Amino acid sequence: MPDHQHYNTLLVLLSYLISVLGSFAALQWAVVIPLAKTPRQRTAAVLAAGAAMGVGAIWAMHFIAMLACDMGMPVTYDPVLTALSAIIAFGACSLGLFIASSGAFSWAKLAAAGICMGLGVTGMHYLGMAAMMMAAYSTYDMNLVATSLLIAIVASIVALWLAFHLRGRVQMIGSALVMGLAVCGMHYTGMAAFDIDENGAQLPAGFAHGMRGDHLGVTIFVVSVALLATALVVHYKRQQRRAAITI
Amino acid sequence: MIELEIQILSHRREGLLVELGRAVAAGGFALLRQRVYQDEQGAWLVMVVRGEPEKQLGLEEVLATHDRVLSFEATLLAPGAVTQAAMSPASRAADVAASGSAPASIRHVGPDVHKVESMLPQLARDYPKIFPWLLALEHEVAAEAREASLLLAGRRTGIWVFKRDYEAGGKLGLADAIKRIAAPALRLLVAIDVRERHFHIQDCPLCPPGGHSGCKFFSGYLEGMLGASSAPQGVLVRNLHCRSNNGQGDCLLEVLH
Numbered sequence: 001m002p003d004h005q006h007y008n009t010l011l012v013l014l015s016y017l018i019s020v021l022g023s024f025a026a027l028q029w030a031v032v033i034p035l036a037k038t039p040r041q042r043t044a045a046v047l048a049a050g051a052a053m054g055v056g057a058i059w060a061m062h063f064i065a066m067l068a069c070d071m072g073m074p075v076t077y078d079p080v081l082t083a084l085s086a087i088i089a090f091g092a093c094s095l096g097l098f099i100a101s102s103g104a105f106s107w108a109k110l111a112a113a114g115i116c117m118g119l120g121v122t123g124m125h126y127l128g129m130a131a132m133m134m135a136a137y138s139t140y141d142m143n144l145v146a147t148s149l150l151i152a153i154v155a156s157i158v159a160l161w162l163a164f165h166l167r168g169r170v171q172m173i174g175s176a177l178v179m180g181l182a183v184c185g186m187h188y189t190g191m192a193a194f195d196i197d198e199n200g201a202q203l204p205a206g207f208a209h210g211m212r213g214d215h216l217g218v219t220i221f222v223v224s225v226a227l228l229a230t231a232l233v234v235h236y237k238r239q240q241r242r243a244a245i246t247i
Numbered sequence: 248m249i250e251l252e253i254q255i256l257s258h259r260r261e262g263l264l265v266e267l268g269r270a271v272a273a274g275g276f277a278l279l280r281q282r283v284y285q286d287e288q289g290a291w292l293v294m295v296v297r298g299e300p301e302k303q304l305g306l307e308e309v310l311a312t313h314d315r316v317l318s319f320e321a322t323l324l325a326p327g328a329v330t331q332a333a334m335s336p337a338s339r340a341a342d343v344a345a346s347g348s349a350p351a352s353i354r355h356v357g358p359d360v361h362k363v364e365s366m367l368p369q370l371a372r373d374y375p376k377i378f379p380w381l382l383a384l385e386h387e388v389a390a391e392a393r394e395a396s397l398l399l400a401g402r403r404t405g406i407w408v409f410k411r412d413y414e415a416g417g418k419l420g421l422a423d424a425i426k427r428i429a430a431p432a433l434r435l436l437v438a439i440d441v442r443e444r445h446f447h448i449q450d451c452p453l454c455p456p457g458g459h460s461g462c463k464f465f466s467g468y469l470e471g472m473l474g475a476s477s478a479p480q481g482v483l484v485r486n487l488h489c490r491s492n493n494g495q496g497d498c499l500l501e502v503l504h
Contacts, residue, residue, distance in 0.1 A: 104417070165419070171416060246407075
């Protein structure tokens with residue numbers, strides 16, 4: 001990690017935990033997309049899974065990880081770019097899950113879906129980084145940026161393969177753990193690519209109106225509780241549905 | 248292409264042609280001619296159908312387990328043959344009387360749907376410890392309905408287990424469905440060894456040496472499960488050998504589609 005970044009280990013672990021929880025909640029929806037009987041049911045399941053993955057597993061993880069990182073100077077976030085980063089993650093994940101869940105399994109479909117998800121993770125991260133406002137110039141090591149993109153795509157493909165190709169416990173838990181690795185692996189590699197040079201205490205315009213860490217903390221808490229509730233409700237409903245299936 | 252004449256006996260006439268016409272179409276055959284009539288035994292449907300020879304066995308399996316079919320006979324037609332479907336009921340009756348072969352010519356008897364239906368809820372309740380129920384079913388149904396009843400019970404169980412435990416996820420190809428779904432599901436019931444499309448069932452409790460074969464239950468189980476789970480529909484499972492009559496320790500089933 002660059003010298004200017006110092007991490008709170010507990011929050012780093014929490015960032016992985018939230019990405020796994022978000023992925024697990026998303027997969028609860030995603031694996032039933034192929035069972036939808038109407039286009040409306042299918043759209044609802046895709047959007048629910050995309051929201052849990054994009055906003056929960058990726059966006060919330062990113063900002064917990066940013067809270068875990070001490071840059072050595074005050075940082076705020078541009079609200080518009082921050083919101084846009086969440087929308088990108090949501091849209092890309094919805095598209096990826098839609099592709100992965102449609103029709104019969106094929107490697108081409110899996111690759112296309114993994115690329116969508118990987119681009120969603122990466123796009124969210126770098127747009128989220130662009131939303132940072134501080135008294136410094138930022139630069140990137142492009143080799144590590146490319147590596148972060150590759151990690152996101154490959155791990156997303158593995159996670160989707162587990163989710164749609166396997167059955168049983170490995171299907172959901174294994175996929176959520178791997179998807180958590182995809183998101184965190186991409187994020188922390190992206191952070192290793194990130195460097196800053198102080199600009200002589202010249203704060204950017206809008207710095208004072210940017211979102212601060214405590215605002216993000218509340219938002220992330222709400223997202224996390226929503227994810228947990230979603231995972232529990234969907235699991236409970238599924239158990240009820242299983243019990244109601246007659247032979 | 249082959250042409251088959253299928254004579255089906257059913258309880259009642261209403262909707263018979265529509266339901267079995269659908270079954271024939273689903274089995275990959277085209278309906279060429281048909282005749283429906285009633286006699287003292289019940290409603291008869293005589294159909295002449297055309298399709299690929301390799302699909303004949305599958306069609307016969309579908310008819311054998313159809314709940315409208317009490318019994319049926321399928322005859323391969325020679326080109327230009329005069330068929331029962333083209334004959335009037337009176338001439339058919341005369342033909343039957345002359346040959347005296349109507350009851351003896353029934354090759355396939357359908358399942359005892361009532362007994363299977365009444366056993367299935369118990370089977371679901373005790374799953375996977377289901378063999379006592381299946382052995383009881385074997386003894387309760389008539390000997391000629393035993394295999395079809397086991398096949399029906401297997402199909403219903405296979406579809407149910409798939410919907411309950413394996414439905415969530417992507418649609419798989421047959422090879423993956425065997426590996427990811429059918430094999431782990433069947434391992435809950437019996438010890439098996441799976442090699443590509445062959446299931447070796449070891450020490451099958453439904454197939455005691457020298458006794459009846461219960462392999463039809465596992466054929467139906469795999470057909471129901473794989474038919475519901477894999478991308479190519481119309482899976483057929485055939486029994487290559489059985490512990491009950493070959494003296495070996497295992498039964499061998501082959502998955503076809």
